[in-house]
Amino acid sequence: MVLRHALLGLLAQRPASGYDLRKQFERSLSFVWQATPSQLYAELNGLADAGLISADPPGPRGRKLYRITQDGREELTRWLSETSPARGVRDEALLRVFFLWVLPDGAAQEYLRGEAARASAYLETLRELEASIEWDDSGFDRYGRIVLEHGLRLAAAHAEWAEWAAAQTPAEQI
Amino acid sequence: MVLRHALLGLLAQRPASGYDLRKQFERSLSFVWQATPSQLYAELNGLADAGLISADPPGPRGRKLYRITQDGREELTRWLSETSPARGVRDEALLRVFFLWVLPDGAAQEYLRGEAARASAYLETLRELEASIEWDDSGFDRYGRIVLEHGLRLAAAHAEWAEWAAAQTPAEQI
DNA sequence: ATGGACATGTAAAAAGTTACATGATTGA
DNA sequence: TCAATCATGTAACTTTTTACATGTCCAT
Known part of the structure; x- marks a missing residue:
């Protein structure tokens, strides 16, 4: 139900086609929530079936412009104000750190330096x-900037952590 | 395939039952990777079928002690050294920030202060x-401590960001 | 005329969630 | 004796991933 509300949130700004939403998604929401095109198009149909958005008749290239309905706006507000976000973490890169002792000397440091470089x-x-x-x-845009600031701060903290962590691990034996 | 390798990683330390692993998981890995008991037990059977772990004959209360096999150790090392972690982000709490402008004055600030308090x-x-x-x-333990340090640093950065963000948003109109 | 962006999907498989089912052992 | 913890699962459902399918329009 998260992607559903994310699309509703995008459509609350202005009407858009699936393709438009896909592009907007890539440029903004995808930094904190991944979704594939197939998921997105499927969800739009679901949203339309539920009456939370309405579709204009298809234009050129079969393009369909979606608009949020009054029900859709109410559902978006309800989601934001009456439900709590799920807090499931799933960070594979970090999980691997637990097992770095399995690797030969130097490999852990290499992994952590890679994390630092990536961050x-x-x-x-x-x-x-x-x-x-x-x-x-x-x-x-105002809140998008706030989310971006989160990315900047957390990426910096992650990079610093990874440098620190690399310094804690044994160097390769020569 | 991540949970699979996580269990292999725990069993690389010492043999354990599903129940033991579940407890170890809760105390350590679950901070960066969530899994339900049903997933865990199912995965153990898969791992045994694949010959990556072996089970002792059931003891009291049907307890089965699992041991990592040589194949299992090799698979764990292969996973760590020859594959790259997936980088899919999914942070619902942060996603919601994009849509906070939908809410009446004050509600965004309340949400962000809640995030700060939670962090x-x-x-x-x-x-x-x-x-x-x-x-x-x-x-x-050595690497577990490094992961914990990540949690400490990132939670602090997140809390600071949320305080900063709350200060950027309009206060409730009285 | 044609390559690249526009535009929307379907199908199958894998992974994850939720709810339930079942029973044994131990310590107060 | 009985509550807590030990101990292992199954079934149904939802979500996500992956790979493919299909065709249109516009600018050069």
Whole structure:
């Protein structure tokens, strides 16, 4: 039900086609929530069946413009204000750290340095993203910026942790 | 295939029953990877079928002690050294931030202050956990401590971000 | 005319969740 | 003796992933 409400949230700003939503998703929500195109199109049909969005008659290339309905807006608000977010963590990269002692000397350090490099590169990506967006004062942009700030802070903390962690591990024996 | 390798990693330390593994999981791995008991027991049977672990004949209360096999050790090492962790993010609490503009004044701030409080409480939980564990110099404990340090640093960063974010949002109109 | 972006899906398999089912042993 | 913990699962359902299928329109 999360993707469902995410799409509702995007459509609460303005009407859009599945394709539009897919692009918007990639540029924003996908940094905190992954979804595949097939999931997205399926969910749109589900949303329309439930009456939470309505579709204009198909235009060129079969494009369908979706609009949020009053029921949809109410459902979005209900979700935000009356339900709590699930808190399931699933971080495979971090899980692996528990098992790094299994590997020969040096490999753990290599893994952790790789994590640091990856986090630094991601941080750089986010900085470029921040600079490239023409932020406006819409609600979506104001809160999108807040989410981006989260990414910047957490990526920096993750990179620092990984450098620190690498320094705790044995170097390769020569 | 992640839970599979996680169980292999736990069994690489010492033999254990499904119940033992479940408890170990709760105390350590579950902070970065969730799994339900039914998943765990099913996976153990899969692992045994694949010859990666072997089960002793059932003891009292039907308890079965599992041991990692040579094939299992090789598979664990292969997984760690030859495959890359998946990087799919799914953070519902953060996703919701994108849509906070939908709510009336004050509600966004309330949500973000809740996030801050939750992160601080979690940080405290981790500190207590750190103090309560009798750390030894086993590989699992050495790297477990490194994972815990990640939790401490990231929870602190998350709490600080949430406080900052709350301060950016409009207060409730009276 | 044609390559790239536009545009929407289906089907099958894998993974994860939820609810339930069943019984044994131990310590107060 | 009886509550808590030990101990292992099954079944049904939902969600997610992966791979494929199909065709259109626009700019060069």
